[in-house]
Amino acid sequence: MSIQENIQRVEERIRKACSRSGRRPEEVRLIAISKTFPAARIREAYQAGLREFGENRVQEAATKIDDLKDLPITWHLVGHLQTNKAKRARELFRWIHSLDSVRLAEKLHQAAREGERLPVLLQVNLGGEETKSGVGENEALRVAEEVSRLGSLDLRGLMLIPPFFEDAENARPFFRRLRELRERIRAGLPQLALPELSMGMSHDFEVAIEEGATMIRVGTAIFGPR
Numbered sequence: 001m002s003i004q005e006n007i008q009r010v011e012e013r014i015r016k017a018c019s020r021s022g023r024r025p026e027e028v029r030l031i032a033i034s035k036t037f038p039a040a041r042i043r044e045a046y047q048a049g050l051r052e053f054g055e056n057r058v059q060e061a062a063t064k065i066d067d068l069k070d071l072p073i074t075w076h077l078v079g080h081l082q083t084n085k086a087k088r089a090r091e092l093f094r095w096i097h098s099l100d101s102v103r104l105a106e107k108l109h110q111a112a113r114e115g116e117r118l119p120v121l122l123q124v125n126l127g128g129e130e131t132k133s134g135v136g137e138n139e140a141l142r143v144a145e146e147v148s149r150l151g152s153l154d155l156r157g158l159m160l161i162p163p164f165f166e167d168a169e170n171a172r173p174f175f176r177r178l179r180e181l182r183e184r185i186r187a188g189l190p191q192l193a194l195p196e197l198s199m200g201m202s203h204d205f206e207v208a209i210e211e212g213a214t215m216i217r218v219g220t221a222i223f224g225p226r
């Protein structure tokens, strides 16, 4: 199966999930997660029409972003970011999905150039899994408030990596909880619109779309197994 065919299948799955849930496919941004794949495969996906790509490691991404600088790609960071790489991440990425502490937010803020605003998403750990980063459900409102005071960061929404389930249907309550958490944060901080929910990966993005995802992060279903 070629990357182009894989993308067509993913887009068909997006269309069907949208039509089941009364949403328009334009409301869902497909972010192709290209970690571990070389720049040449990213170029193929670009030629097949994709414009937004995500990576989970700053160092790995830096090389590929440089190799592909002739293409107008929007780069997203979706993996945990160490505070000592905040400055580098700001230079490389247009979106940070994995903001997971006030300390990191402050580092990103300090690395800003005059007048620059960086769109960020607050990663929430709803499964309470030790191995996953993200703020706890109970801290999310407080962290969102602190982040919203940092003028060079533009808090656009929430991001979730739910626990893995064989049956994607079991992830539904987590996607729903993220949407409900967004409502609570909006109620507490009415100045924040929080339009984005980054949730859903290769095996569960249809369910995420049904629950309101605006950004889905799809790797395997586009590039094949890692």
Ligand SMILES: *Cc1c(COP(=O)(O)O)cnc(C)c1O
Residues within 6 Å of the ligand: 033, 035, 056, 078, 079, 161, 201, 202, 203, 217, 218, 219, 220, 221
């Ligand atoms: C790897 C990764 C994905 C994509 O996962 P697939 O199952 O390959 O679609 C999505 N989000 C994050 C944060 C990832 O690290």
